[in-house]
Amino acid sequence: MDAKLLAESGSGDNAPPLSVSEISGALKRVVEDRFGYVRVRGEISGFKRAASGHVYLALKDDKAVLDGVMWKGNAARLGFAAEDGIEVIVSGKLTTYPGRSKYQVVIDKMELAGEGALMQLLEKLKARLQSEGLFDRDRKRPTPLLPRTIGVVTSPTGSVIRDILHRLSDRCPSHVIVWPVLVQGEGAARQIASAINGFSSMPEDGPVTRPDLLIVARGGGSIEDLWSFNEEEVVRAIAASSIPVISAVGHETDTTLADYAADLRAPTPTAAAEMAVPVRAEWLATLADSKARMARSVQRGLSTAQERLESQRRLMPALADLLRPHQQRVDEISDAMKYAMGQNVAKARSRFASSEGALRPALLRQRLVQAEERLSRLDLPVSLVKKPLEDARQRLDSLWRLARQVSPDGPLKRGYARVSAVDGSFVGGRREAEQAGEIELHFHDGSIGATVGKKGKKPEKSEVSKPVSRKSRAKKPVDDRQQDLF
Incomplete structure (x- = not known):
């Protein structure tokens, strides 16, 4: 038959041309009708999980390759982590993919092909995780005791x-x-x-x-x-x-x-x-045993210390023997002090007696007469005498004013009072007043006595002493042994 440029339908021609889509659809119907549900065993190759969640792979054996696809819903229910090299058995339906003139299996269920495949998958996962160090001993932590x-x-x-x-x-x-x-x-x-x-x-x-x-x-x-x-x-x-x-x-x-x-x-x-x-009971028994051992150890230590202390005490001298030399030394020093004080008193009396002889009244009067005679023979100008007297009077006045300013009795006229003990010593605070017990209050017009009570309690009866004049306090007993110089 000669080839022609244009396709023509001859008489009796019962095979009209089909479109690609028509033939692809016809093939799809035949495959799906003939292989509506299949179970296929093979090794996974080219496993890929798309961003949409769908899984694409190929099943192969030593002679052929079959493409497969697992939609997102079924892929999420997959019971193991599928990867290349694992032998599986898939269940689904066989169909075609007209876009690439390929046939493929739409997988509804995927299972490992026997225990051997499962162990193979386990060993692969174990090796991968072990290489990451997840099973290293140095990562192990001790568990808490209790x-x-x-x-x-x-x-x-x-x-x-x-x-x-x-x-x-x-x-x-x-x-x-x-x-x-x-x-x-x-x-x-x-x-x-x-x-x-x-x-x-x-x-x-x-x-x-x-x-x-x-x-x-x-x-x-x-x-x-x-x-x-x-x-x-x-x-x-x-x-x-x-x-x-x-x-x-x-x-x-x-x-x-x-x-x-x-x-x-x-x-x-x-x-x-x-x-x-x-075991709680074992711990309680251990604690009880430790407590008993500790008590025995403490008691044993105390006994040993007491024995050691007793042996040391026997080796030490008696307290009286240690104190006797010091007591003897104290007695010697006491006797020496008494003798030295007697000697000092005798020397003082001797010096006083020699000075007493030089202080006879007749001798003093004679010296006074001689001084008056020398003074009468002096012819001093009045101005020479007045000037020193005037200077001395001014100094005396200034000293007197200063004395009145610093005198503790100066503020008494303004309503203040000065506190002293019975013996005349100054009392400057509450503690000193409590220690003195009996005190005197000095006013500008006299003094009165008072008794200091404890804080928080009033004295039952206030005793007022008679006014004591300054002259009577300042007056001291006269030593009868002192002779009158005049």
Whole structure:
């Protein structure tokens, strides 16, 4: 047949040309009708989560590749962190994508293809987190010796929380705060991580007491049941917790990534409660034993000190023996003082007797007569005598005025009084007046006696003494031994 430039429909031609959209739509209907629901097993390749939340990937084996897409709603319910190299089984429907002439599977559900794939995913995640240092020993913190408040992240309805509370009450009752979470299934990992972060963000002085220790617990189960504690967000929340964490997930043979990130791993939830607090009875017994040992040690020390003191006392001389030399010395000094005082009195009397002989009245009168004769022979001008007398009088007047100004009796005429003791000593304050007891009040026109009473009490009877004149106070007894010079 010769080729023509223009397409023409011949007679009997029953295959009219179809548009690209028509053929693509026809293929789409055939594929979807034939493969309405499929389950495909393959290895993930080119895994990508778009900003819209949709997931795009490819499933491959050793001979073929099948594109796949998982819409946002189903991707959010994915039970594990999918990544390249993981073998999975996906469920969905097969369809075509006319925009690229490709067929693909729209994934509704994605599961790991057996336990081997699950362990492969676990090992990859473990290696990645370990390379970041989340499992390093130097990040582990010691748990408190006796926590006042314990936070527990677990299911509130299972037997785990009952076992923990029962063991805590047996060993050492503590305040427990339970943060209820799902421990398996969809959304469990998110709730567990949120609970750990919530405990860590509680303020120290908030209305709810901040725990001193966290226990993340779950009972035993299969690897799928415990998978929530292998999720990356849970592991990172435990590693970032500001509160020490004990991981108690599953039985003793079960190990999760949460165990590696926690500060302490317990084989069971009951063992976690035993690790969290000591046995109160044992502590009380230890304290009692320490108290008894301390008392015995103190008593032993006192006994040893008393024995040592007694031995030292026996070695020391008696007090009387120590004082006798000093008493003898005091007696010697006393005798020497008496002798020295007698000698000084005798010498004073001798000097006084010699001076007394030089003070005879006849001798003094003779000297006075001689002085008067010498004075009468002197012919002094009157001006020479008046001038010194006038100067002396002026000095005397100024001294007298000064004496009157400083005299303590000067202000008495203005209504003041001067206080003195009975012996004439000056009283300048309340304390001196109380010590004197009997005082005298001096006014400008005389003096009266008074008795000083205690503060707050009035004297029962005031005694007024007779006025005492200045002359009678100033008058002193005359020594009869003093001879009259005139």
